[in-house]
Amino acid sequence: MPGSYFGTDGIRGRANSAPMTPEIAMKVGQAAGTHFLRGDHKHRVVIGKDTRLSGYMMENALVAGFTSVGMNVVQFGPIPTPAVAMLTQAMRADLGVMISASHNPYVDNGIKLFGPDGFKLSDEDEAAIEALLASSDIPLADAGEIGRARRVEDARGRYIHAVKASLPADVRLDGLHIVVDCAHGAAYQVAPSAFWELGAKVTTIGVDPNGKNINDACGSTHIETLQSTVVAAGADIGIALDGDADRLIVVDEKGQQVDGDQIMALIGRSWSRNGLLRGDGIVATVMSNLGLERFLESEGLELHRAKVGDRHVLEMMRRKGMNVGGEQSGHMIMLDHATTGDGTIAALQVLAELVNSGKPASELLHLFERVPQLLKNVRYGADAKPLEDKAVQQCIADAEGELSGKGRLVIRKSGTEPLIRVMAEGDDEAQVEAVVDRICEAVQAAA
Template identity: 40%
Template sequence: MGKYFGTDGFRGEANVNLTVEHAYKVGRFLGWFYGKEHKDNKAKVVIGKDTRRSSYMFEYSLVAGLTASGADVYLLHVTTTPSVSYVARTEDFDCGIMISASHNLFYDNGIKLINSSGEKMREDVIDEIEKYLDGEMGELPFAVKENIGRTVDYSAGRNRYMGYLMSLAIYSFKGMRVGLDLSNGSAWSIAKGVFDALGAKTYVINAQPDGININASCGSTHMESLQELVKREHLDVGFAYDGDADRCLCVDENGDVIDGDLILYVYGSYMKERGKLISDTVVTTIMSNFGLYKAFDAAGINYEKTAVGDKYVYENMLNNGYRLGGEQSGHIIFSKYATTGDGILTSLKMMEVMIAKKKSLSQLASPVTIFPQVLKNIKVLDKKKTQEDIDVKAAVNKVTQELGDNGRILVRESGTEPVVRVMVEAATLEICQKCVEEVIEVIKSKGYAI
């Protein structure tokens, strides 16, 4: 991760540590960088944004920078991250930009950069952008006269993406009662239209964005409202998205949450039954629940474990040709259809399994027993030394042996804070708590804790 860009773009509080000047300079660099590759010096960039108040400000700043460097900019307006990815890879754009801070509250925002293949931008390009932001490249030339870029209203691109989603549904949703929590975010402009067109009777909540209510006690980070809706209206299923709709969590007919791990099990099993699961393998992250792996073992499904982040999941899938991967948080990647997590696509795929198997979501997920989990963070003086300490390692090994095949321990450092995270999954909460405390006590006794 760089100084400005993390695994999911440049994110920060609007006009505090992510400013209009940052956005302008990102635009200036991208317009110049991609313009070099064209004889006419015209780069072609597509931009989408979510509903938070500052998204408009950052959109205008990016457009000013891009057009000043000679790029033509196509505006999708309020749309989802996966729609920007889809349009970038299918309609001959040099790159795409999504203005969003995903599941964060409205006062944060972010700039996500997407390459012409619909994937996250290459690290070497990000490194060059960071150098320019820090003034290490000097000034870039301005476009003049007819070389100055233009802006184009491109809401048609968003409509084509909606058509693409509808084309992937192999069954009518007629007779299905579906709840949608749109998080007052990007899905507001797309999800209901897709489900309605496919014949579902939709019950929608949190679809009144006002610029400051995105993700506010709603969406995939706050499932209570959707759970209530599903139970109150006796719905077949509910789907909740985050602010930019690249993740989805579900609620079954009983009002219980079906998280990303359970989604991976349901769809992975469905793919395996049909011989569509390449190498019978699903890609997960190290934070997936131990119960998922036990269920995969029982179903004869192999799995890979990556670092936390959908970026790493996708890289593993791309390198090995796998078709399904994702995170517990609801970032699910169906690589045959998309190059990024896509919340609305995920919900359509869950509908497909329910209809094809003629089973409820609770029945489809029932083979998975989620293990209790305890995660504790401890502030430390040195993350690396803490984890490499011989006594800390011995404590971790002791817990590993005690748990055997009935649980696991994971000790990892935070990427952004002076914190080590100790996580244990086991048959009971009591066992989890006891094992976590054993390791934390050793960390404290060795003087690493702050």
Template identity: 45%
Template structure:
């Protein structure tokens, strides 16, 4: 990770960590970098945070000042920016979002012309420019100054693309959608309505400060209640920028990214559509997933946490399906990044084609109890490498043996260290997580 850019772009509290000056400079650099031999074209999307408009205008000012034309998708999802960038020959795309973070955070995620996350070496050059190490870049003058273009049509084409992926009508299906008061509110219900579903959409009233607030994929309880009370067939929850999806079965039980990978992976394998019969997971995936995969003849790879690393592995090995427990799921035939709405459509395909409920499709996976605790710290690397912390982790690992595991890692998007324990009971998970957390506190590393 760089000084400013983490695993998911440049992210932090608006005007505290990520400022309008930063956004202006990012725009200035990208407009210059991509416009050295032609008129650069950059497409921009944003989520519903109050600060997203501020950053949009700052980015546009920087881009046009460097001579690039900025195409505005307005409020839209991260995967839609990726789709439009790669299918409509843009030099790059920018998504303004802090994903699942609270409203006062925001982020700038840059997507290259192929729809992938921007190369680390280019991010490093942006950081040098922000810090004044590259000197000043030339300003465009006269007719070379860029312009802005209203490009809502690009978002509409993405909606049409999603609708085209459905294999059959959703008629008579009762579907709940939690749009997290975020980007999905302007897209998801339109897609499901067009496909004939009886759609129950909640948290579709963004006001700038309620994105992810007790709703969406990180707060699944409201969707569980909606599914149970309305006797729905299934529910899907998205995060703020809709690149994640967590499902709820007809009984109100949570179906996370691990279970989604299993359901879709097994289905694709049965239909000879899963390349090398392999799914790509991260080190956070549950032991229960791997045991179920072994029984089903599904192979699996493990990467570092982050859909960026999942996708890199998929591209390198030409795999069809990969993702994270958090709900970032990538279907390489259809997308180059996690796409929550696309993921929910693929789950609908499995349910309809196999004529089975979601609870039936997931019953073969017995998930191990798992507890994840975030500890806010001053220095993530220093905390993880502290000798006392390392000793505490080793002690827990030895106690768990083959009946569980512990994982301590640095967050790529927040100033926290994440402690995750899987064990045979919730009580053991809590005991071992707290054991390590207490050492971090005792060492004076927590804030």
């Protein structure tokens, strides 16, 4: 077994290639199950998935692994990642599993793990599971102690109820025309139902999964169809979720994109003014736009920056006692309502503001001017280490000096793909573009 599996968001890879093979998935079930066998009670793990073709294979392999070490399994079928987190805690499970590769294409898949508190696993838990994965002697249950598996058919209904409960009981969406793009993914049933039950007129996109079309030219990473549909239908707003529905991108009535930074600005300001915000501001990542930071300062709030990944945002939120955080890419975490990013709950916060303000989305949702920001990705070979190349390091140092006091530079490796992400921002757009291009060329030469 390879020595490391966990990235920034669980385990992820191409389906039927390591580490996303049924053999490894079964071993993950055995290792994670063994790690969470604590106490004399009959242990339980809950499993959800998105709509990928490989989800059937991965689910069955995980069930085999968990039951072989004595854990009972509850299967939910297609359901959003935040629903798995919520139901792990609500059903008093010892472990929660989501089978998904989020916004990636259908050929990829992944395994996300949640502890009994509904939060993603700590580094210590992941390290312990890694050690068990490397072991060849995981103890299996006696024949009479093998676990059982069953399906729960009302999981989606339970989640819809919880999502609606995130709003005050008197909030209705009557009169709103919403276009929602579910990316042919895990929320294809629950998100439209939740919006409709609250009174909205709902037009749907991406609600016909076939196992291979998840995130395919749709969802939060491909909003072109949503934009044109909102404008053509004369809708008030568009909602785009990703494959596992833990992230949100919004489109206003004119078809203009509203990213996670603008959504965080809206929610942070609203919660602060209503006395709901804990802490001195919100938590975002190093990728969030400088314009967000300046806007929050104008509201008397601080922007705390974590490393990229909603897990790191969450860790900082919990450490600082804060309840709103997220990422520019659309992960929104509101700890009063969920233990992980939840695109549907975040969308409801936006919709409630739209109803309460009486303003069009184009006026309400663009709260600050973005500072020119450019992000480019450079793919590298499996054995390459471009960030250790001296020419690359010198190029980065020169760029940091050039932007000092006038902008920011963020260089990082992707946690899910062999990519170097190069981001720069500053008030001078031409300077930002030149800096990014120079670094990308240096990285490419070393890749």
